[in-house]
Every structure is written in C-alpha cells, then in structure tokens.
Amino acid sequence: MNLNKLIVLSRSVKLGRNVFAARGTCLHHFQSRRFIRSSASSLAYAKDLFLGKVNKAEVFPYPEISKEELEEINQLVQPVEKFFNEDVDSVKIDHEAVIPPETLNGLKELGLFGIQIPEEYGGLGLSNTMYARLGEITSLDGAIAVTLAAHQAIGLKGILIAGNDAQKAKYLPKLATGEHIAAFCLTEPGSGSDAASIQTRATLTEDGKHFLLNGTKFWISNGGWADIMTVFARSEVVDKDGQKKDKITAFIVERAFGGITSGKPEDKLGIRGSNTCEITFEDTKVPIENVIGEVGGGFKVAMNILNNGRFSMGSAGAGMIKRLIELTSEYACTRKQFSRSLSEFGMIQDKFATMTLNAFVMESMAYLTAGMMDRPGVPDCSLEAAMVKVFSSEGSWICVSEALQVLGGLGFTKNYPYERYLRDCRILQIFEGTNEILRMYIALTGMQYAGKILTGKIKEMKKGNVGVVFEILGKKLKDSVVRTVDFGLTGKDGVVHPSLTVKNHAKMFEQNAAHFGSTVESLLYRYGKTIVEEQLVLKKVADVLINLYAMTAVLSRTSRSISIGLRNHDHEVLLTNTFCKDAHFKNNFLLTQLQKNSPENNDANIKKIAQEVLAKRAYVCSHPLDRTF
C-alpha cells in the first residue's frame, strides 16, 4: 500500500526534482547532525554502522600504545615465546590430555596467570592490547591458551570488574600468581547457550549470613583443579514492588567451602590438555560477602565478563596462523612435485594468500578492538568483540585446514602438528558463545539500536506522511544523481591514506556502509520487531557488519602503517586492497539477498528443506538406486 503510494509520489516528484531534492537534503542533513550529537558521547562504531553512518573518529587513526608500553611488552614477549618454543611439549600435552605441572609452573613464573590483574595485587597489570599480544603466543598451544583464558578472561574477570576491594584483596593476589586457579561456572546441563534457564539455586540461610548453593554446572573449563569459582545461581530477590522474584546472582566460591564435587574430565576432540568437567554443588555454604556486585545483579556481571572477553581470540588466531604460515611455507618451498616446487603452483599460492589475508585481518580487528577497549571510561565494545570472535574463529578453521591441505597426506598424520591445530581450533567456533548466537547478538543489538532511532521515521513512512516520504525520495534521488557516498574517509581531508584510495577500495567500503544503512532501514520497515524470528536475515546482516568492521580495521591499520612508514607497508596495502575488494563484493551479494523479493535469496527454500528433513528427523530422499517398478 505504502509502496504504491511511494511509486505514485515518485512519479509526480520527478517533475519537480530539484525543488524536492533540495528540501530532502536539507532534512537529511538536519537529521544526521542530530544523530551524531545524540551518539557522540558513547563509543558505538559498529552500532552506528546500522544507521549507515561511519563514525570515523572512533576507528581512525588506528590505536597505538606508547613507546614505553611497547618496550615493556616486547620484554615480556621474548621470554614467553622462548618458553613456548622450548619448554612446552604440545604433542605430549595433547596425547596425555594433561598439562604437566612443570609447564604450569613455568607459566606461573612468567606471570601469565595474572596478565590483567593490577600490579598492586601482584599481577602484570597489562592493558587489553598487551593481553592480546600475549595471546598471540599462548595460542601456540590450544590447551594452555584455553586454560589461561578460562582462568583470567572469564574465571577471575568477575572479581576484577565487579568485585569490591575486600574481595579483590582477598582473592586476586593468589590468583595472580597462579597459586589459585579460577573457573567460570555458568553453563548448566539444561541450559547450553540459554543462560537464562539457570537452575542452580542459592538460598539464604536463616541467619542471613550465608547462601546455600545447590545445582550442577557443566563444561567448566579448569573445573577439575579450580580453587576459586565464579558461580551464577538463582536466588530470591524482593524487587521494588515488594514482590519476590528469582534473579541471578554471582558468587565467589572457594573449593574449600565444601560440598563441591568435580566430575570426570571430559574426553574432548581438541584442547585435550585443558580440563573440562562437571561441577556439582551440594549445600555449599557461601558467605554473603562473597556475592559479586549485588544480590540479583549477576546477570549484568556475566554479560560484561562474556561480552568483552572475546576480542583476544582474534590475536590468538592470528598468532597461530602466522606460525602455520612459517611451517607450511617451509614445506611448500622445499617439496618438489613434477620437477617444480610446490610454491610455484597457483593453487598452493592461493592457500598462502588466504592464510595471510586472514591473519592480517584478524590481527587488525583484534588490536583495533583492544585499543578501543583500552580507552578511558568503560567503552561498550561487546559488538566489536563478538565480531572479532566470529571472524577469527571461522578464519582460523579455514586457514588451519588450508595449511593441512598444503601438506596433503602428511598433514593428516600425527607426525605433524596440523591435525592437532585443526582439532584445537574447532572449539573456537563453539565456546564463549557459539558463532550462531553471536551473529544473532551482533545483528539484534544493532537492530535494536537502529530501531530505537528509526521507529519514528518508519512509522511516519507507513502512515504515508508526505514530508517523510519526500525526504526519503529526495535522498534517493540525490544518491541516484550524484552517485557518491562520502563519509569523509577519502578526499582532501580523508582519514584513509591516499595510496589506499587510488583503486577506490576505501570508496567500496563507504558504498557498502551506506547501502547497509538503507538495508537495515528497509529491514526494520519490513519486519519491525518480528525480525527476531528472521534468523537467516539476521545472519546476513551480521555477516555484512563483520565484513564492514574488518574493512574498517584493515583500512585504518594500513593507513597508519603507510603514514608512519612501517616496514613492508606496501604489502599491507596489497592485502588491504585485496581484502576490501573481496569483502565489497561479498557484501554486495549479501545486501542484494536482503532486498525484498530478491532472486538471489534462497532463504525460503533453505528453511523448507530443513523443515521437511526435521519433520521426519531423517534424510528424506529415496535412494538413487531405488525403483518404483
């Protein structure tokens, strides 16, 4: 109905194009200025992309660390790298499914159990950026990386970000030295990714000084040897209206409190050296001062821990791939086939290019996000962190698989580390929120943000408000006439280095970003709040956004590299151009699919296939050899 109106109007508008176009642009400018003002205070680069805006001030220039910090981290990196190269026997860890105590002691001595704990509590007190840098090295062994991450990225993070001083003073020093190991207990048998259905209960004792914990937690990394646990449980809270409600509360639970039993460690596909098991709490007495934050406020704690802890996966993946590139290129250059070395074959070169691009993009995204998180204040970078996690977990999987493929049959054997890397990195797509859930999170959070701002406009449009319709038409007409999108990235005062704009790759990003903004608007127009149910649409939205963020990261990083003349920055330019072009066309395709009645869109069929198969819970087709007569 409204569309018809639009069409009719557009016909009439053509006559007086100039007048309306001018008016439209005026309105548009007015509105966008207002948006900027409203969102400038909070850091929200990715969210703003949903509105078709590039908040370039947040991502350009690429974040840097000070010279002192760099020196400090380099001093730290060297011994850690040496330790991992010489003292860590990954094959043994993988085979015996346990990290030997001397390796753990080595890690503790290096201070790797307290990377982000402030120095006053005996930790290294490093920033997110420096944490990411160390993650590059620790990721060389999946089991150790996961053990460390479970300890400090989630296990003790609760105390760190929401604990009070007494709790910090009591627990952090021992955790920093690795004397105590931490674990994060959220997942339950009945609630995989659906954390809201937590069943573990915390009941206040009669004296009001303790909570009694009862319940079972599943898949707890470090569960077997953790001494301190961050446990989430339901407890009764009296809310404002005086009604009793079940709310989630976070507790610091010491193993010494009693009533805690750990199950048998799970036998896993990868990261076999890490300890994953079930933990059962039976009337565990937790003193009331061990509540993190306030009673009933556990949900926010859990959210903050999880949402901001994911960025390091980018640097970890990049670290791993960089190592794999070294290993496989050695092989590819020495191995001769058909009297040529493998490195001369185009298909092998393709694999190396893929690995390099992925490592480069992951790295750029991870350090951009880490840099954003290190800014003063408490920036909410959960969207960015989730994007880094999704991109890098999938990229790692592809790259490890490609690296293995370069070696062919050799890569498949246990004589080479590739199969172990392949197994280890499979978990990346699963833990800390599966990629599917994170895609939903990315898309829906953005949609909510954009929807709040656009609701009024869309409603007016639906009502057929002439002014709004003219405004939109004007904008469209202007776009079609001028055909340029300018976010100020390129050109005279552009933030992207001119050498990146020669081939218009920065422009490609701008076009995509503008297109994305209008697509989001039309999606909101079409689906409204029911978009929650359109998972296939949301997946595409998330994919476009991830690509956009990745493009931003590489453009920003390379601009900086060129500007300050980093070594081999011409290679970075090459990588950036390649990636941007690739991502641009991928985005174009995805955005086309998101249009209404797009022939490229296969979602309806995909859904139908799945529904038919799932209704039967089996493969539906007859066997190709079957006959009817």
Next chain:
Amino acid sequence: MNAPRQLLRIQCIGCIARILGKPVQRVILPTGAHLQTPGSQHNYGQLLRPFHCSAVCSTSRPSRTQLEKTVEDETLNKDKSLVTHDDLFERAARDSKTKADFNRVVDVFSKKDIRRRGHVEFIYAALKKMPEFGVERDITVYNKLLDVFPKEVFMPRNFIQRMFNHYPRQQECGVQLLEQMENYGIMPNVETKVLLAQIFGEKSHPMRKYQRIMYWFPKFKHANPFPVPHVLPSDPVELARFSLTRIADDLDAKITIYQYPSTDITETGEEVMRPHIVGIQSPNQRSLLAKHNPCRPVFVEGPFPLWLRKTCVHYYLLRADPVPSEEKVEEEFDPEMMGPEQSLFYPQRLDLDLERDMGDDFRFDVDDVEEGPVYAMCMAGQADQVTLSQWISGLQETCPILGQIPTVFRLDSGPRELQTTSDAQQTPEQEVETDQITEEEPLHSQRVKQGSASVLRRPRVYPRNQECLDVQGLSMIVYQDAPPQCELSPLPHSSSTAALHKPYTPTTG
C-alpha cells in the same frame, strides 16, 4: 447377431473339426473377419496354426488329476454348449480355495485343448473368481491368466488390421484383465509386457493400457505419505502400537503397554480375559497434563474409530475442556533475561514499536478454534470402564497429578445399552455398528441447532449405567438413581453436571 450366438457358431465349427479328426479348412462366416475362428484368419495358405505357448505355461505340469478328468469329461459332454467356467472354478475349489487350486484350474484349461476354445470366457470367469481364491493381488497369477491367450494369432499383420480394431473381444478381455490389476493396485511386470506383445502386438489396446498403467502407477506409488501395509500385524498389541503411532504425529510420543492380553483361569474355573491396554503419550502432553488445573475434570472419551484399510480399530482419548480465558496465565518474561541489550547471549525480543509490514506478512488468516488439550490416547482390548481406569492408573505413575483430577468416563456405546441395562462389556466392533446408525440423526439435528457452535463434536449418548466419576483417585460409578450432588461437587460448573446426565451437547462458543 449377438455375441453368444456367434461364439456358439465358432464352437460348433471347432466341434466338427474335432469329430472329423482333421484340420478344418478355412471357414468364412458371413459377419466378417472378426468372427472367424481363431487361427484361421490368415490367407497364407497355412492350416491350423499350432498355438504358441509361452514358458510360463509349460513350466508346471501337474499330474493328471481328478479335476482334469472332470473338466475334460465335461467339455466333451457339453460339446455343443458353452462351458460355464464359473462351474469349473467352483468344482475345483470345493474343499479349498488357494492359489495352487486356482493355478491348477488355469493349467487344466490351457492343456485340455490346443485351440484354447472359450478362453475369453474363461479369463472373464477367472477374473471374477480371483478374490475368492485370494489371488487378486498376485502378479504371477495375472500373468498366468494372460498366458491363456493364444500367442501371435491376434497380432495384426497388415495396415488395415492395424487400423481397425483387430479381434476386439480378445483385446477387450486383455484390457479388462489389466484393469482389474489396476484396480487392485498391482503393477504389471516385464513378463506381462512380453506376454502382451506376444499376444496382441506392440500397438494393441492392451499394450496401450499397459503403457498407461506403467506411466501412472509409479507416479502415484508413493502419493500417500502415511502408507498402511497390506498385511496388518495380527497381534492386537502390535496393531495398537502401529495405530497409535499413526495417530500421534509426534516422533517423541512414547508407547506404553500397560497390560498384555492374557487369560487367567480363576479357582472356580471361570476364564477371565485380561485385555491389552496400549497407550501413547508425548512429553509435551505429559507436561501439559502436569499443568492441568486439578479442579477441572479430565474426560476419557471414546471409542473413536480408526480405519486401517479394511480393518477398523478403536481408540480412547484422555482430554480436557479448553482452559477458559480467565484462567490462562500468560508466561511473563523477565526483561533482564530476554529483553534487548540486557540479554546474556542475545536478546530474545526487541523493544521496538514496529510491527511486521503487511507486505511481508505471509501468515494465513486462520480462525483459531480453541480446543481442549488431549493428554493421552490408548487402545484397549475391552471397551469397558474398568479396563480404561486401569489405563488411567497406569498414567498416574508418570503424572501423579492425575490422582487429584476428577476423571469422567464418557464412553460411547450403542443404543442397546440405553434400552437394556447390562452389556457393559460390549466389544468395540459391535458398538460401532450400532453407533453409526443411531448417531446419524442426532448429528444432523444438532448441527442445525448449534449453527454457531465453535466446537462441533460428535454428540454422544451416554448409557446411564456407565457414568462414573473418578474423584480423588477413587473410582465410583454414578448410577442414575444416586444423588448427583455428592459426587458432582468437585465439578465447578453446573453445566458439567448436566453433561453427565444428559446427552453431551457441544459447548457453545
């Protein structure tokens, strides 16, 4: 000239030939080519062509039996008249009617006369008798019957024959045979095709029929997504299991056998039949039942018929009336858990004031008719309420709440029970017959009366002696003369009380 007479004439010529003991020269009948005797239609100067027999015929050569003799005697005796082939089959099957008997008759017919006189009649008779012998679904038998046709003689030899309906009676008979196969859903096989090609030629009507069958049959073979096997399990428990899984369209639904059928002999020497009770319940149904408001009764209703090809089985439902809207509890959601920006993993809903656009709303406009939940289903060997309360107590093991819910048995039974007051243990088979007859009339009248009723149910007539309330787990039979107030007190509405003593009327919406 009508067909029998023509046939008679043909047969007469045959008889003469037999008596003379030498081949008959060409006989020209005045009515035209299609009435010539078989084998004599060709002007090739050939005398009586020996009929070709296919391999099917010659494979089995049973010894000369009594039947064979009688057949031969009969044909010889009745030389001048039509042989009634029906008789042949009846005589053959005096004691047993099996596939072997049927084949024997066909064999005897094929061997008795090289000319296969009267084969068309024979085939028609055989087709008619097939169901009696239980071979109507046997492709080999059809092929054997087809093999009775003499080979090659009906094949057109020139374009004129090909143009006109060559040997119409024979072709028609062949088509009839194929049609019977079609009606029984029997797919012809390659042998059928070879036989048809040998008998009628490549472009004959039977061949066309064959081709059409072969085109359509495979297409429709799997048209039914829920096929019922031709042979149903004979074990009542297995049959119940099959039927219940067929009705319950839920792969999670679990079959429970509450009681296996058995016969006990009591001390007094009386035989006590213990009927089978097979129930089905899905986890969803179980959780629904667990949430049932114990103040409201649940109903055991039935028997409802389920047809599996030619068998009718009966099942019972445990159901309740729809929950009235004022009692429905909206499951409130915690904005902290589900709402936007606060959710742990991803928001379950968005806090937006935007609905789906009309252009993207592909939902059908469906009027939802509120129906009460069905909590479980069962099949039992006996339709009485004692058996069914055993089922209910079996259900209580998984759903203890059922013990607190008043259970009302609303069992359909025939009108005979309204007149006579005994007969509680009527078999369901008997019930259906009577049911269907008596219910037709009230059904119509009620539909008219309750035109605005939102839920149309089968009106039921309740036998007065069978009403029962299972209050607090205690089963009590409420007789008509018992004071209704005491037993009916747990029922919240007076309308429900009425329902117990009057024929059930649909709830008006």
